[in-house]
Amino acid sequence: MELARLPISASQRGKLISAGYTSFSSLSSLSPSTLAQDLKISDNEALEILRVVSQGSRLDKPDGSHAIVNGAQTAWDMLHEEESLKCITTSCVDLDDILGGGIKCKEVTEIGGVPGIGKTQLGIQLAVNVQIPVNYGGLGGKAIYIDTEGSFMLERALQIAEACIEDMSGNSDFLQKDFQSCQVKAQPKDFLQNIFYFRVCSYTEQIAMINYLDKFISEHKDVNVVIIDSVTFHFRQDFDDLALRTRLLSGMALKLMKLAKKFSLAVVLLNQVTTKHTEGSFQLTLALGDSWSHSCTNRVILYWNGDERYAYIDKSPSLRSASAPYSVTGKGIRTATSKCKRIKIM
Amino acid sequence: MVWSCWKMFNRTNRIDMLLQGGLCVGHLTELVGPSSSGKTQICLKVASRVATRYMGGVVFIDTGNSFSPLRIAHFINQIPDTIFKEVEQNILEKVMSQILCHSVFDIFAMLDVVHQLEYSLRSQVQTGADQVRLLIVDSISSLITPILGGSGPHGRALMISAGFLLKKLAHEHNLAVVVTNHMVGGEGGILKPALGESWKSIPHVRLLLSRDPGSSICHMSILKHSYMASGRAARFMI
Numbered sequence: 001m002e003l004a005r006l007p008i009s010a011s012q013r014g015k016l017i018s019a020g021y022t023s024f025s026s027l028s029s030l031s032p033s034t035l036a037q038d039l040k041i042s043d044n045e046a047l048e049i050l051r052v053v054s055q056g057s058r059l060d061k062p063d064g065s066h067a068i069v070n071g072a073q074t075a076w077d078m079l080h081e082e083e084s085l086k087c088i089t090t091s092c093v094d095l096d097d098i099l100g101g102g103i104k105c106k107e108v109t110e111i112g113g114v115p116g117i118g119k120t121q122l123g124i125q126l127a128v129n130v131q132i133p134v135n136y137g138g139l140g141g142k143a144i145y146i147d148t149e150g151s152f153m154l155e156r157a158l159q160i161a162e163a164c165i166e167d168m169s170g171n172s173d174f175l176q177k178d179f180q181s182c183q184v185k186a187q188p189k190d191f192l193q194n195i196f197y198f199r200v201c202s203y204t205e206q207i208a209m210i211n212y213l214d215k216f217i218s219e220h221k222d223v224n225v226v227i228i229d230s231v232t233f234h235f236r237q238d239f240d241d242l243a244l245r246t247r248l249l250s251g252m253a254l255k256l257m258k259l260a261k262k263f264s265l266a267v268v269l270l271n272q273v274t275t276k277h278t279e280g281s282f283q284l285t286l287a288l289g290d291s292w293s294h295s296c297t298n299r300v301i302l303y304w305n306g307d308e309r310y311a312y313i314d315k316s317p318s319l320r321s322a323s324a325p326y327s328v329t330g331k332g333i334r335t336a337t338s339k340c341k342r343i344k345i346m
Numbered sequence: 347m348v349w350s351c352w353k354m355f356n357r358t359n360r361i362d363m364l365l366q367g368g369l370c371v372g373h374l375t376e377l378v379g380p381s382s383s384g385k386t387q388i389c390l391k392v393a394s395r396v397a398t399r400y401m402g403g404v405v406f407i408d409t410g411n412s413f414s415p416l417r418i419a420h421f422i423n424q425i426p427d428t429i430f431k432e433v434e435q436n437i438l439e440k441v442m443s444q445i446l447c448h449s450v451f452d453i454f455a456m457l458d459v460v461h462q463l464e465y466s467l468r469s470q471v472q473t474g475a476d477q478v479r480l481l482i483v484d485s486i487s488s489l490i491t492p493i494l495g496g497s498g499p500h501g502r503a504l505m506i507s508a509g510f511l512l513k514k515l516a517h518e519h520n521l522a523v524v525v526t527n528h529m530v531g532g533e534g535g536i537l538k539p540a541l542g543e544s545w546k547s548i549p550h551v552r553l554l555l556s557r558d559p560g561s562s563i564c565h566m567s568i569l570k571h572s573y574m575a576s577g578r579a580a581r582f583m584i
Binding site: 070079244291 | 387410411419442443444448449451459461462463469478488491493495496528540
């Protein structure tokens with residue numbers, strides 16, 4: 001009997017049964033005063049009983065078993081789910097290696113670095129790479145690009161898209177796959193069509209945009225990545241009330257986490273760096289302070305090592321700390337070779 | 347009242363030695379530390395330990411999508427108490443099925459989950475092996491920071507009532523509860539734990555974590571404990 005499981009006192013249970021209530025459904029549509037009259041108990045007691053009943057009926061699963069917590073998943077199920085999740089490649093073999101295949105979906109990844117290191121380039125590359133068709137190992141999805149600084153260059157995106165298509169047809173020739181029906185008919189313009197571009201000019205617009213994303217992505221279910229470039233720009237200057245800034249930022253971080261989990265997409269946040277004075281020396285850290293550093297699942301820091309660009313995994317729940325070189329070429333982000341070095345300004 | 351402690355790693359492990367036993371059942375333990383200091387890793391390790399060694403259920407409330415089933419499987423394979431050299435698939439499945447993970451993104455959802463857990467525990471539906479023994483909230487500070495401060499005292503009231511609810515759950519149902527907290531800049535640039543003065547008195551045990559940059563050696567010291575002196579420290583590797 002369902003009522004036997006309820007955590008109520010024996011006398012209350014006895015009264016319920018003698019009044020004729022034997023299951024959750026018989027109690028679900030009652031008001032507290034009616035129940036109080038029937039059982040001759042106080043209104044508060046009746047309210048308590050009904051509250052307990054509603055909780056119990058929520059936890060009952062259709063197959064008759066009882067869930068401990070509604071909506072929870074076991075680690076075993078999640079392990080299998082994780083194996084089927086795809087990653088977004090960055091087009092650089094070393095970088096993909098340390099990231100465990102690429103930028104993972106369902107996680108928020110923060111990428112930070114000094115100006116000129118290639119953050120926007122990486123952002124545009126990811127917006128293009130997410131559209132690689134499933135046959136070629138990609139996700140075949142669309143991208144949302146939220147630009148706060150105005151650094152998105154259309155010509156560069158076109159260039160990267162063209163190079164991506166070239167690589168794809170190069171690969172299919174090499175593998176001699178017979179893709180009669182799925183030949184790369186894509187034009188660079190099609191790639192651009194699948195990038196939803198938003199320009200925000202103030203922090204209120206940015207927060208409004210993120211609030212709106214939930215509705216937008218529900219209507220465009222094939223979006224697989226949201227790139228925000230850069231997430232810190234509007235919060236750094238002219239913010240008088242720092243406490244308000246902390247609240248807004250942590251609220252925003254939670255919303256992004258929720259988006260990533262709910263729609264199984266990757267959220268990529270590009271961030272600037274600032275200097276921090278600790279123990280007498282200056283250290284480069286990501287902007288927005290210590291409270292923001294907890295708002296991402298993974299963090300990758302891009303830095304210069306001599307003349308080469310390197311990426312370092314700073315924070316990750318499952319990846320080992322490692323660094324890998326990469327380069328920015330005319331075709332976009334690619335694996336580092338000895339030729340691609342920083343140009344010294346004479 | 348009988349206190350029992352869950353050994354976090356093994357008898358000779360430094361953290362268990364530091365805590366003179368391990369995590370205490372009935373206590374609310376807080377892990378506080380700057381970013382990437384090992385808080386989530388310790389939570390995952392303790393979860394796998396309790397599920398394997400003590401065959402207890404674990405509820406992991408995750409606010410930052412940091413729960414990594416891969417890492418849990420890795421920890422389970424590492425624990426030397428298992429009978430078989432290579433953990434077989436069905437044992438792995440059995441152990442991992444006891445760890446439940448729920449993602450929440452605001453304080454009310456978390457309170458809802460905790461109430462549901464309380465209801466389940468009171469209903470006595472669970473038998474022996476499945477009894478929930480450990481509740482982890484990683485991290486509670488990211489849920490509270492958006493509502494703390496501001497014009498009204500509601501945020502602080504919610505934080506304190508959440509803390510009391512967790513302590514009540516730990517005490518009444520013999521659970522060990524672990525929460526993680528992050529750090530914010532204080533005066534003079536020194537980091538201090540987030541959530542302010544009111545939160546300080548809520549956890550029974552507060553442990554401060556830090557990591558030497560660029561290495562995997564972590565440092566844990568006791569900020570507050572029911573029966574041990576604060577200031578004791580230990581170093582360990584993740």
